[in-house]
Amino acid sequence: MPEPGAERLAGHGRDVGAVVNAVAILRHLAAAARPLGVAAIARGTGISASTCFNILRTLTRTHFVSFEEAGKTYTLGLAVAELATRFFGMSHTELIRPELRRLAMKHGMLIALWRVTEDGHIVLADRAHNPDGVRVEMSIGIRLPMLVGAVGRCIAAVLDLPEAELRRRFGQLRWQASPSFETYLTEVRAAREVGWSMDDGHLYRGIVTVAALITDAAGKPRFGLSGVTIAAQHDPATFPVLGRDLAEMAGLTSRALFAAPPGWAAGTELP
Structure with missing residues (x-):
């Protein structure tokens, strides 16, 4: 192919x-x-x-x-x-940072890198912004449940949990304006199809977030990439373009940083 x-x-x-x-x-x-x-x-x-x-x-x-x-x-x-x-000895965050800056300048908004932790959270690891525009500010180290927001929808899409388990976990999430579970489930399924998702004012009122997911060769979520902006600062047509750009960058990063070793077969543990 x-x-x-x-x-x-x-x-x-x-x-x-x-x-x-x-x-x-x-x-x-x-x-x-x-x-x-x-x-x-x-x-x-x-x-x-x-x-x-x-x-x-x-x-x-x-x-x-x-x-x-x-x-x-x-x-x-x-x-x-x-x-x-x-590149030897550089952290994943350092390697990804130039791409965060490129996307921030291209789209005129904050671009954030979220690390997926083993205890079921995402932590803000890095961010970049366009200095010329009004922007959202977020502090490094912010910690959120991993299934919340746009990044969370992408993680849920990759985990592909049984619906009952996803409903249980959804019930534990805190949003400023919570979507219904049915809406959330529909958006998770859409994220699985297109490779990106959007949160329009649910996690934080007045804030739009578009996200994609970096995974390893086994499909395990490693990092989330998100564009974050104040609602009405961008034309709605901007967000699908941003989503595709984030998904493209996430795919490239997944292959570059988490490629499977030669001879590795899907379904087996990575060395």
Whole structure:
């Protein structure tokens, strides 16, 4: 199956097709459990075999890819590790922070990163804002029940709890203007379909929050991403765009920070 997003990215006028294809090839090799030949890479990325071969030849010369003569196969090369060296030792929060800033500037609102804890809460780990606009302010360390708000709907969607258990937990949540359980359940199911959710004045009156979820390879919630703004500060058409941007970033972050090790099978415990 072609790499997610490769065709979509290539379709934008501002993107350079050869670069998009090279990135798709590198990502495909990074996810592979064994060395791959040109034909397998072409099938996996949806890039023509001749284009794959030319890009692989260049990546090999620059040491981003290693070529194994015996099997005519390719793996990631040492130059990839060289690029990643500056990230060694950095926390997940530090790695995600530049993307928080980018989204805050793009959408003109507070973008928050929530860490999902083992005891059933979310804690504000980091946030970024656009300095030019009126904004919501939130303090690092704020702690909320993990199923509340827009992030909570996304977590509930991933946990996929039995309806009776979800109803029980919903009854323990505190909102300033609580939705009905039926509305909450409908929105949880929608979050499961589209990858993001919205809370419009329920958790806090007058505040709109849009969120998506970062998960590990086993599907366990790790972080929530949310855009937070004062109601009526943005056109309603902004929120689906924000939701898709957050979902895209959450997916990329999930793959980058919590990728499964080679050979790991879904349904088994991560090492």
